[in-house]
Amino acid sequence: MTRTVIDKGEHLFRSGDAGDSLYVVRSGAIKTYVDSAEGEEQIRSFALANDVAGLDAVCGGVHRTGAKAISRTWICRLPLNAVRTRMAESVRFRDRLLIALDREFSRLHRLLDRERYTADRRVASFLLSRIEADATHSAAIELPMSRTDLARHLDLATETVSRVFTRLQGREILRSRGTRCEILNTEALRTVA
């Protein structure tokens, strides 16, 4: 287990790379993405503090997404060969990896759920997932990604995301300033999603 730092914009791994490790974000944030045919990034996940990245390569050994830092990020690296051998030896360790893989499947299915959602609903369900992911379940969440990145994660135009935020602020559901986003009315947000 080793620790590293990567600067904003730098890659943790690229699509197609051999995936020989799992990564845990200690602080900062990274995004995983694929390049669409049109050359723009389609973002598949954000990994904030305590999130795991690199699970997409556990089964096949090859990353199918790239991962780069959104801001300066501290990372713990767990070599996969150690993970694999310990999986064969220890049932408890195997189960833990299975749980992580199950979460990854859930995450992808949740992304697919969003496909028929309206723009408002997409943003709302994203914000709710961020609240739930936050251990404190506090009403304020950190959104370190740019509006553009958020848009490319939700499959919307940047302008649309911006308009949805404006609309939600007008309805007093949230207050957004920079990377900080206060949820003023979680119930109302839930009715949107």
Added chain:
Amino acid sequence: MTRTVIDKGEHLFRSGDAGDSLYVVRSGAIKTYVDSAEGEEQIRSFALANDVAGLDAVCGGVHRTGAKAISRTWICRLPLNAVRTRMAESVRFRDRLLIALDREFSRLHRLLDRERYTADRRVASFLLSRIEADATHSAAIELPMSRTDLARHLDLATETVSRVFTRLQGREILRSRGTRCEILNTEALRTVA
């Protein structure tokens, strides 16, 4: 390993069921789906002959999709507990399961790729995936699902799917009749996708 038959519309398993088995389709076809908030099925996969179903429960033990037969279908059932114990014992067996899981991840990521696609492109990429899945790579593919099911898989309205097929037939790219679909010009189809 046991064999069963299920009739059109019958469930192989339901969302939330304990997932204690993997299933291989011998003949016929099944669809896996989730119920959207609006109550209509969103179809996550079609399993035709030789396809595997039930992988979504391997890691967590619970199905996150339902599965029902599109037509009368013959199924092979492989109990998962046998799979799991053999996974701990045999490295070769473990690797085989990892490969299956990797394919499942790839499949979900391919579904996510389609999110920004136009209607034409969605249909085209679906047809191409069916051609590639076909062992013979023949120019004729079997589409046992209804237009409605196809639409709910591609996240389009039934009418839109119908219109795309009409358009592609007008351009002499394919000829569709009932469940049979002949691809007349694979290259042209590839430029659409």
Added chain:
DNA sequence: CGCCACCTTGATCCCCTTCAATTTCAGTGG
């Protein structure tokens, strides 16, 4: 032959994208 489900076709509408113009903000240097 006739019923019913499924598919196709047409007309209209709406949400989101696109294009274009400001405005805001973070970072930099005077």
Added chain:
DNA sequence: CCACTGAAATTGAAGGGGATCAAGGTGGCG
């Protein structure tokens, strides 16, 4: 501390692709 600068975010106007609504058409099967 404030002016400068480029990137990012916001706001506005217009256009388009697919959804929806509404009829017909087609085919399988009793």
